[in-house]
Amino acid sequence: MPELDALNAYRTMWRIRLFEEAVEDLYGRGMMHGTMHLSIGQEAVPAGACATLVEGDQITSTHRGHGHCIAKGADLGRSMAELLARDNGYCRGRGGSMHIADVATGNLGANGIVAGGPPIAAGAALSNQLRGTDQVCLCFHGDGAVGEGSWHEALTLSSMWSLPVVFICENNKYGMSMSSEKAFKVDQLSEKAVAYGIPGETVDGNDVEAVHEVVGRAVARARAGEGPSFIEALTYRWRGHSKSDKNLYRTREEISQWRDRDPIARYAAELLERGSVSQEDLNAVQDEVRNEIREAVRFGTQGEEPTVEAMLAGIYAPSPVDARELAAR
Amino acid sequence: MSVRDDRQNPVPPGADAGQVSSGQDGMRTMTYAEAVREAMAIAMERDDRVFLMGEDVGIYGGAFGVSNDLYQRFGTERVRDTTISELGIVGMGVGAALTGMKPIVEIQFSDFLCQAMDQVVNQAAKLHFMVGGQANVPLVIRAPGGSGTGAAAQHSQSLEAWFAHVPGLKVVMPSNATDAGALLLAALDDPNPVLVLEHKLLYKQSFEVPAEFPAARLGEGVIEREGTDLTIVATSVEVRRALEAAGQLAEAGISAEVIDPRTIKPLDVELILNSVSRTGRVLLVQEAPKFAGFMAEVSSTIAESAVFGDLQAPIRRLCGLDTPIPYSPKLERASVPQVEDIVREATALVGEW
Numbered sequence: 001m002p003e004l005d006a007l008n009a010y011r012t013m014w015r016i017r018l019f020e021e022a023v024e025d026l027y028g029r030g031m032m033h034g035t036m037h038l039s040i041g042q043e044a045v046p047a048g049a050c051a052t053l054v055e056g057d058q059i060t061s062t063h064r065g066h067g068h069c070i071a072k073g074a075d076l077g078r079s080m081a082e083l084l085a086r087d088n089g090y091c092r093g094r095g096g097s098m099h100i101a102d103v104a105t106g107n108l109g110a111n112g113i114v115a116g117g118p119p120i121a122a123g124a125a126l127s128n129q130l131r132g133t134d135q136v137c138l139c140f141h142g143d144g145a146v147g148e149g150s151w152h153e154a155l156t157l158s159s160m161w162s163l164p165v166v167f168i169c170e171n172n173k174y175g176m177s178m179s180s181e182k183a184f185k186v187d188q189l190s191e192k193a194v195a196y197g198i199p200g201e202t203v204d205g206n207d208v209e210a211v212h213e214v215v216g217r218a219v220a221r222a223r224a225g226e227g228p229s230f231i232e233a234l235t236y237r238w239r240g241h242s243k244s245d246k247n248l249y250r251t252r253e254e255i256s257q258w259r260d261r262d263p264i265a266r267y268a269a270e271l272l273e274r275g276s277v278s279q280e281d282l283n284a285v286q287d288e289v290r291n292e293i294r295e296a297v298r299f300g301t302q303g304e305e306p307t308v309e310a311m312l313a314g315i316y317a318p319s320p321v322d323a324r325e326l327a328a329r
Numbered sequence: 330m331s332v333r334d335d336r337q338n339p340v341p342p343g344a345d346a347g348q349v350s351s352g353q354d355g356m357r358t359m360t361y362a363e364a365v366r367e368a369m370a371i372a373m374e375r376d377d378r379v380f381l382m383g384e385d386v387g388i389y390g391g392a393f394g395v396s397n398d399l400y401q402r403f404g405t406e407r408v409r410d411t412t413i414s415e416l417g418i419v420g421m422g423v424g425a426a427l428t429g430m431k432p433i434v435e436i437q438f439s440d441f442l443c444q445a446m447d448q449v450v451n452q453a454a455k456l457h458f459m460v461g462g463q464a465n466v467p468l469v470i471r472a473p474g475g476s477g478t479g480a481a482a483q484h485s486q487s488l489e490a491w492f493a494h495v496p497g498l499k500v501v502m503p504s505n506a507t508d509a510g511a512l513l514l515a516a517l518d519d520p521n522p523v524l525v526l527e528h529k530l531l532y533k534q535s536f537e538v539p540a541e542f543p544a545a546r547l548g549e550g551v552i553e554r555e556g557t558d559l560t561i562v563a564t565s566v567e568v569r570r571a572l573e574a575a576g577q578l579a580e581a582g583i584s585a586e587v588i589d590p591r592t593i594k595p596l597d598v599e600l601i602l603n604s605v606s607r608t609g610r611v612l613l614v615q616e617a618p619k620f621a622g623f624m625a626e627v628s629s630t631i632a633e634s635a636v637f638g639d640l641q642a643p644i645r646r647l648c649g650l651d652t653p654i655p656y657s658p659k660l661e662r663a664s665v666p667q668v669e670d671i672v673r674e675a676t677a678l679v680g681e682w
Contacts, residue, residue, distance in 0.1 A: 058428065092461035103464040108427055113451050119417045120452065123424020123432075130380065130406065130430060137424075150447065153417025160412060315458050315496050317465040317520035321546050 001216040004051050006271055007285060009208050012051070013043040013264045014289040016067040019076060022293050023066070023083055023097075027243070031301075032083055036097040037064040041206075041238035044263035045170050046071035048211025049138055049233075052219045058106040058124045058137040060117035064170075064237070065110030068140045069100045072107045076292055077299030086303025093306035094314065108137075114175075115148030117141055118167065122154045125165035125228070136164045136222045138215070144175025146189055155230065159196040162227035166218040169230070170205060172237045177249040193230040205233030206263040236261075332552045333589075355540040362395045362532040364506035365471070368513040368542060369396070369433060373403050376431060379517060382409035382418055383435030392437045393473060393532050415444035419470060423453050423522075426468040431517055438484045439474035439526055442492075453522040454497030465520040469513070475528040475566055475616055476654045476665055485654035485661075487617035489564070492524050493594040493626070499523040499547050500594040504568035506536035508591055511545035519547055528566045550597035552604065556586035558679050559610035562601055562627055564593060567614045567666060574671035583679050593623055601627065602636045609641035610678050616665045619648035642682030647674045 020040050026032040039046075042064075050059065050071035061068035069079060074090070082089025083097050090100050101109030108124055111117045121139030128135040145151045146169060158165050169189055171180055186192065193200025199221070203214040211233055218229035236258035240247055247255070271277045359367070372379045380403075386396040387410035400408035411418045415436055422432040436442055442449060449470065456466050476485035493500045499521055503509040509527065516523035553568060554575050563571040568589045575585040586604050590597055605611045611631060613624035628644045631637065649665045 060424075090461060090463070091459060094461055095459040099459040101460040101463060103427065103460060108424070108464075109456065109460055111452075113447055116420075116447060116452055119420020119448060120424035120427065122417070123421030123426075124428045125424070126421055127425040127428040127430045130425070150416050150420065153412070153414035154420065156412050157414060157417050157421060161409075314462050316499075317457050317462070319519045319521070319547065321518075 001052050001220055002054065004048070004209060004212045006276060007281060009047050009051055009212070010264070010267060010271070010282065011285045011289060012047040012071050013208065013267070014286055015076065015292065016043040016046065016070050017264060018289055018293045019070060019079070019296070020066055022080070022297055024239075026084070026297070033085070034096050035242045036083070037242050038239040039064045039067040039237060041258060041262070042170055042172055042235045043067055044208040044267070045168065045205045045211055045233045045235055046140065048208040049140070049168055049215040051212050052216040053136070053138065056106060056133070056135045058108050058121070058135060060108045060121040060124070060137065060139050061110040062117060062140055062142055063098045063110065063112050063114070064142065065098070065100060065140070069102070069107055069110060072102070073105055074100060074102050074107060076296035080296040080300035081303045084300040084303065085306070086300055087306040087310070088299070088303035092310065092314070094311060115141060115145035115150040118145065118151050118154030121165050121167070122158045122163055125158060125163035126161065128164050129161070134164075134223050136166065136219050138219070139165055139167045141167065141169055142175065143169060143171040143173070143180035143189065144178070145169070146192065147175065147183060155196045155198070155228070158228040159198050162225065164222035164225070165228045166215060166222055167228065167230045168215065169232045170235055171232050172235050174237075174241070174249065176241045179249070188232060190230060190232040196230070198227060199229045200232070201229070202232040202234065205235030206261050206266065208263060208267050332555060356537045357540065358535050359506050359538045360533055360535050361506045361509050361527070362393060364510035364536075364538060365395050365513060365527065366397055366399060368510035369399060370402065371542075372514060372517045373407060378429065378431040379433065380407040380409065380430065381433045381435060382411050382422070384411055384413055384437050386410060386435050391435065393529065395532065396435070415441050416448055419445040419448040420452065422468045422470070423448055423456065423466055426466045427456070427464050431467050431469075433469045433471060433517070436470060436472035439472035439488055440483050440486050442472055442488065449492070449498070449522075449524070450495050454495045457521065458497055466522045467520045468522045469516045469525060470522070471513070471525045471527060473527045473529045473532070475530060476661055477530045477566070479656065479658060479661065481656040482653035487565070487615070487649065489526055489593055490617060490621060490623045493623055497522070498594065499592065501525045501547060501592050502565045503527065503591065504531070504565050504589050507538050507542065508545065510538070511542040512547070512591060514542055515545040515547050523547065526565065530566050531569070547592045548595035548597060549592070550588055550590040550600040552586060552600070553589050554585070554587040556584040557608060558584045559612060559675055560586045560588060560601070560604040560608045561612045561614060561671065561675065562588045562590065562624070563614040564590065564623065565616065567616055570666065570668045571614055571671055573668045574675065577668070577672050578675055581676065583675060585675055596627075598630055602631065602634050605631055606636040606639045609639055610682060611640070611644050612671070612675050612678055613644065613646045614666050614671055615648050617649050618651045619646055620651050622648055624648060642678055645674060645678050647671060
């Protein structure tokens, strides 16, 4: 497992934070449309988890997926262009916030359907197993997904076939407005792993090093052919579920308490206390990321609008027969 | 224009349905289920990426015996018994297809696709589009549909119109053994998700099949029987009934052309329009209920086209009744078009107009 590079982890968290703040700003100024689900406050989970991966490993993500994609290495410009509905975006303006994918690098896609990802992740893991590779798939999902039958089926089959997949539940306390404490009568969601005969562990999802360590163990286990694990990372989303959220189901105090546990500020303080990095190092990272985001917005806003013709040509992949005919013309 | 060779008509009832036998001219007798199995075996032999997963497809041999001994021939890695988890296994097919494999997922009854709808409709169908063409989903889902086995309302439906309505999916409905094999191979050759809706009543029917499955193409229909007085467009088991009806109609002096689109999405519109233009009358036959069914699409396509002016009679549909499939044999038979219904409707269409 790759060691956690502290400044890299710090950089990844800042990339996610500033990307989403920029998105929020663009949305507020009417430059971005549709809806979006921000993960501000949850950055330590993707930053810690994806740092355990090596080239070739895969992830599946969720509707709140900007962080996962960025941590897996998504290009900020192409991501921003996608949210700005431009042709130079990852999905050529067809997918938007909920469908960013970079399949060539193993990001199998965010997903607009809660628990749409777990069976796909299990399938990628089956493919890894059948192809005889040592690739591992990380499946990010929220606490809401645990209530879906799809999640249960994915864990059942992954367990039966000892597939190289790690299910990471970002328990941010709410499935939209449904409290996970109310919904699930267990002290920790990771207890559910027992039902599938796989290891389950709960970790502080606002501690990037703890996430890295726990996910790293599960990834190593999966890579060694010992099967799946289920990890619950306790975290919190500072913003509402989406743009329609009036925060009627939680208190200002609760939000404020969790803001005090900001995973980025906390990590910065820890690093400084250890003396392993200087304030100048941290400032340099922030400045660098700020420039990256500025450049990403510029890349996105300069993109062309997508065309209806390209959209209609993009519904089906060309079949080999059609391709041969086209070539002959 | 593609016209079916006469030799591919079904073997008369009473012929041995269990044996694959070779004839003199390279034709052999084979059931529809055997053809599907042979196509899967051919695909697995020539491409390591192909594997089959589904409920009871291993030692049990498949609920309808389609996979039979495949697990012995290809092993349990490539012929995988799953838990009863339709949503899970279709989703795993999507994930495997995204990452370099060519999965065949068997859904035991097409009715159970209701359990898997999210992965079929929201994931498989849309992924290539949603990710801007970065990835393909070469997934084949095989599922038997149709009534006639006394299995009642949750095991007998014909749901093809649902799937044909979803951009991104291809939908195949083979009506004979040759097509069941050839179109499955074409589906496996396609980089898109393809739903192959087989028919339970056809599985045990024997057909004359060429020594090798002919190259087929999704989106190409076939004229099963040529005729001049009317065109009958039918799907799946109704193609067999339409051909039998056409034989009876011929004895009564009515010449019916029978068209099998074979793939309902994409649809061979040209084949249908050319035929209707020649015959001037059209009878559309499907097992599924009439309301908002696939034949409504065919009907509209004809009505909106230039061949509308060639019609000598209103377009007529003969479809299943707007009812869940009932258990009683009498009611079940009455719920979907039978040979005598096709003869009656065709005779009326030609007689009245």
